[in-house]
Amino acid sequence: xxxxxxxxxxxxxxxxxxxxxxxxxxxxxxxxxxxxxxxxxxxxxxxxxxxxxxxxxxxxxxxxxxxxxxxxxxxxxxxxxxxxxxxxxxxxxxxxxxxxxxxxxxxxxxxxxxxxxxxxxxxxxxxxxxxxxxxxxxxxxxxxxxxxxxxxxxxxxxxxxxxxxxxxxxxxxxxxxx
Numbered sequence: 001x002x003x004x005x006x007x008x009x010x011x012x013x014x015x016x017x018x019x020x021x022x023x024x025x026x027x028x029x030x031x032x033x034x035x036x037x038x039x040x041x042x043x044x045x046x047x048x049x050x051x052x053x054x055x056x057x058x059x060x061x062x063x064x065x066x067x068x069x070x071x072x073x074x075x076x077x078x079x080x081x082x083x084x085x086x087x088x089x090x091x092x093x094x095x096x097x098x099x100x101x102x103x104x105x106x107x108x109x110x111x112x113x114x115x116x117x118x119x120x121x122x123x124x125x126x127x128x129x130x131x132x133x134x135x136x137x138x139x140x141x142x143x144x145x146x147x148x149x150x151x152x153x154x155x156x157x158x159x160x161x162x163x164x165x166x167x168x169x170x171x172x173x174x175x176x177x178x
Contacts, residue, residue: 007031009054010038013091019109020095020102021045043067045101046076052094058087059094072101 010028017026025043032038037055039062044050047068050061064080066073080098088094096103 006036006038006054009091010040013040013042013052013054017042017091017095017102020099020105025049044076044095044099045105046099047073048076048080050080050098052091054091058089059091060085060087061094061098 010031014026014028018024022043022045026040027042028038028040030039037053039051039053041049041051047066047070049065049067051063053060053062061080061084064077064084066077076099083094083098088097092106096106
């Protein structure tokens with residue numbers, strides 16, 4: 001990542017994840033263009049403040065501090081310890097790994113967005129099945145003018161069998177089981 005893209009990533013982190021962290025807690029506080037990295041701190045919903053470093057290798061937690069005492073914060077700090085200094089490809093992956101509450105909110109937001117897309121597409125567009133029904137109805141709607149009416153004369157009966165010798169057994173009644 002170039003320093004300009006690291007700067008953009010830091011700005012994106014501070015503005016894009018309020019749904020899954022303590023809102024307004026993300027702050028970019030360090031950008032070292034010469035070394036090619038930046039840092040942002042944010043507070044997880046579990047009550048743990050983390051410092052995330054952004055560089056060419058990705059995203060990693062370099063520091064943590066529990067802000068509250070409680071089972072959620074204790075569990076989060078234990079989880080984070082296992083992932084300290086481990087690079088992640090995306091900030092979403094990092095946050096979902098270290099924060100179960102972020103992962104839950106991320107899934108909720110994703111499902112909401114997918115539902116919105118699904119609702120928009122179902123109300124504003126015609127499905128392929130509906131297109132097929134419309135095509136069939138418009139193409140074949142007037143068969144009545146082509147088909148003979150029910151009051152017309154019946155079709156003539158054939159007086160001969162089509163296969164008189166080879167399949168005559170089909171017209172006989174079974175006698176074996178009577």
